[in-house]
Amino acid sequence: xIVIEDLEVRLGDFxxxxxxxxxxxxxxxxxxxxxxxxKTVLLHTLAGLMKPCRGRILVDGEDITSTPPERRGFAxxxxxxxxxxxxxxxxxxxxxxxxxxxxxxxVRRIVTELADILEIKHLLKRKPNQLSGGExxxxxIARALAIKPRILLLDEPLANLDPRLRSKxxxxxxxxxxxxxxxxxxxTHNIVxxxxxxxxxxxxxxxxxxxxxxxxxxxxxxxxxxxxDDLMPVFRSFRGRG
Amino acid sequence: xxxxxxxxxxxxxxxxxxxxxxxxxxxxxTLLICFIxxxxxxxxLMVDPSxxxxxxxxxxxxxxxxxxxxxxxxxxxxxxxAILLIxxxxxxxxxxxxxxxxxxxxxxxxxxxxxxxxxxxxxMILMAFGxxxxxxxxxxxxxxxxxTFWGVVIAMAFxxxxxxxxxxxxxxxxxxxxxxYVARTLGASRFRAFTTITxxxxxxxxxxGAILAWARGLSEVGAILVVAYYPKSVNVLILxxxxxxxxxxxxxxxxxxxxxxxxxxxxxxxxxxxxSKK
Numbered sequence: 001x002i003v004i005e006d007l008e009v010r011l012g013d014f015x016x017x018x019x020x021x022x023x024x025x026x027x028x029x030x031x032x033x034x035x036x037x038x039k040t041v042l043l044h045t046l047a048g049l050m051k052p053c054r055g056r057i058l059v060d061g062e063d064i065t066s067t068p069p070e071r072r073g074f075a076x077x078x079x080x081x082x083x084x085x086x087x088x089x090x091x092x093x094x095x096x097x098x099x100x101x102x103x104x105x106x107v108r109r110i111v112t113e114l115a116d117i118l119e120i121k122h123l124l125k126r127k128p129n130q131l132s133g134g135e136x137x138x139x140x141i142a143r144a145l146a147i148k149p150r151i152l153l154l155d156e157p158l159a160n161l162d163p164r165l166r167s168k169x170x171x172x173x174x175x176x177x178x179x180x181x182x183x184x185x186x187x188t189h190n191i192v193x194x195x196x197x198x199x200x201x202x203x204x205x206x207x208x209x210x211x212x213x214x215x216x217x218x219x220x221x222x223x224x225x226x227x228x229d230d231l232m233p234v235f236r237s238f239r240g241r242g
Numbered sequence: 243x244x245x246x247x248x249x250x251x252x253x254x255x256x257x258x259x260x261x262x263x264x265x266x267x268x269x270x271x272t273l274l275i276c277f278i279x280x281x282x283x284x285x286x287l288m289v290d291p292s293x294x295x296x297x298x299x300x301x302x303x304x305x306x307x308x309x310x311x312x313x314x315x316x317x318x319x320x321x322x323x324a325i326l327l328i329x330x331x332x333x334x335x336x337x338x339x340x341x342x343x344x345x346x347x348x349x350x351x352x353x354x355x356x357x358x359x360x361x362x363x364x365x366m367i368l369m370a371f372g373x374x375x376x377x378x379x380x381x382x383x384x385x386x387x388x389x390t391f392w393g394v395v396i397a398m399a400f401x402x403x404x405x406x407x408x409x410x411x412x413x414x415x416x417x418x419x420x421x422x423y424v425a426r427t428l429g430a431s432r433f434r435a436f437t438t439i440t441x442x443x444x445x446x447x448x449x450x451g452a453i454l455a456w457a458r459g460l461s462e463v464g465a466i467l468v469v470a471y472y473p474k475s476v477n478v479l480i481l482x483x484x485x486x487x488x489x490x491x492x493x494x495x496x497x498x499x500x501x502x503x504x505x506x507x508x509x510x511x512x513x514x515x516x517x518s519k520k
Contacts, residue, residue, distance in 0.1 A: 044423075047423070047427050048427070049427075068426070069423070069427045070427070070428075070429050070430055070431055071429075072427070075427055076427040078420050080420070082418065082420040082421050082424040084425070084438075085443065086442045095425065095430070096428030096430075099429040099431075099434055143428065144428075147428055147429060153427075
């Protein structure tokens with residue numbers, strides 16, 4: 001289990017405060033909140049790319065707050081996927097394994113297995129600029145999963161996809177999680193992503209974690225109101241036309 | 243039919259304006275190319291074949307001077323470029339990736355050799371590292387740079403710093419730092435992330451920086467005259483022959499130098515193009 005305790009991160013005038021947040025083993029936790037609320041700061045702090053000025057991050061009771069990113073085993077998938085443009089899809093997926101000194105035979109086996117699961121076997125020789133947005137996303141997920149991370153940190157991975165591809169990718173992520181059972185913390189500002197994918201939703205406002213709720217609880221809560229209010233006029237207008 | 247004609251004229255009008263713009267650009271660009279090509283052509287047209295034959299064979303003394311000057315110049319400029327890459331790439335990376343107090347001062351310092359006359363740069367190098375320089379008076383150890391091969395190398399390196407560092411810095415700045423962050427979360431150390439991701443992606447810029455630094459080193463004369471007149475580099479020898487034997491001999495030495503550097507830099511640009519296509 002990953003536990004965030006009493007965390008405070010400062011970035012210029014911005015302050016991120018997280019009282020307590022638990023990510024259970026195998027859980028798909030969504031972090032929802034409007035843009036600029038500090039979701040990415042939270043993700044980067046967990047990844048070890050930013051230092052908190054207060055608080056602790058614990059993995060199975062072990063304090064890893066000062067552990068460098070390369071020794072945390074937290075795999076980050078940023079919004080633009082950040083595939084290495086100088087490498088093929090195969091080498092991208094193999095990158096973390098080679099960095100950990102895994103032998104080439106095992107690298108080949110793991111990359112091929114993941115490529116099978118993610119249905120990207122035919123793309124392995126391609127460079128990132130020869131892949132579509134959805135294909136890039138799958139390669140990025142394979143690259144992150146290859147190292148068997150303690151947690152997958154996903155920063156708005158669906159934001160760059162068009163609506164049709166987005167719903168497909170959402171379903172794909174849900175199925176993949178059910179199949180592999182990895183632990184994930186997925187940041188989004190999209191309520192549909194949060195409710196569809198999350199076992200629980202951690203809701204953030206103005207730099208603070210304000211609630212952690214199950215999706216059905218969240219939809220009943222006051223926090224869902226701005227999202228619902230945003231969508232209702234659209235539904236009403238369609239009902240009016242019907 | 244009338245509508246068709248009207249449509250046609252309204253479409254052609256911006257096209258014509260666009261062409262006029264292109265023509266203006268081309269004329270101005272051609273003027274600048276001529277500004278470079280005409281002096282090179284003039285130099286080649288002024289060559290006296292008999293003087294050239296004398297310099298490169300007929301007169302053993304002149305031939306030997308020319309040969310050793312070429313060797314000194316190319317060896318020293320290559321060494322200064324290598325030194326600048328070893329020391330300049332880390333500095334360029336730090337300036338591109340990190341913010342720290344006094345960063346703008348460091349950036350201005352890097353550009354100092356661009357701003358000062360190179361004769362003054364030569365004086366500064368002597369006052370810093372020479373026998374009567376600050377380092378010697380503080381430590382008792384002086385670098386052997388006055389009238390030595392290493393003096394030529396140091397003078398070339400000093401004046402080339404801005405071209406090497408600034409070009410490589412821009413190359414690093416153009417690479418998304420998120421690539422390195424992700425590499426680190428996958429288990430790569432800072433060094434591995436740098437050598438496997440950032441440096442290969444910046445390679446085109448590093449080569450461009452090396453080409454510019456090398457070119458600057460090859461063309462340097464001011465600082466070399468002050469620091470190390472001996473061993474004579476090509477530029478020093480051209481100046482000497484101009485003063486002692488006249489223009490014909492200076493041209494006879496300059497033409498093969500220009501030809502050789504032109505061929506080398508064209509080859510390097512081709513190599514740079516191949517790297518960027520990879």
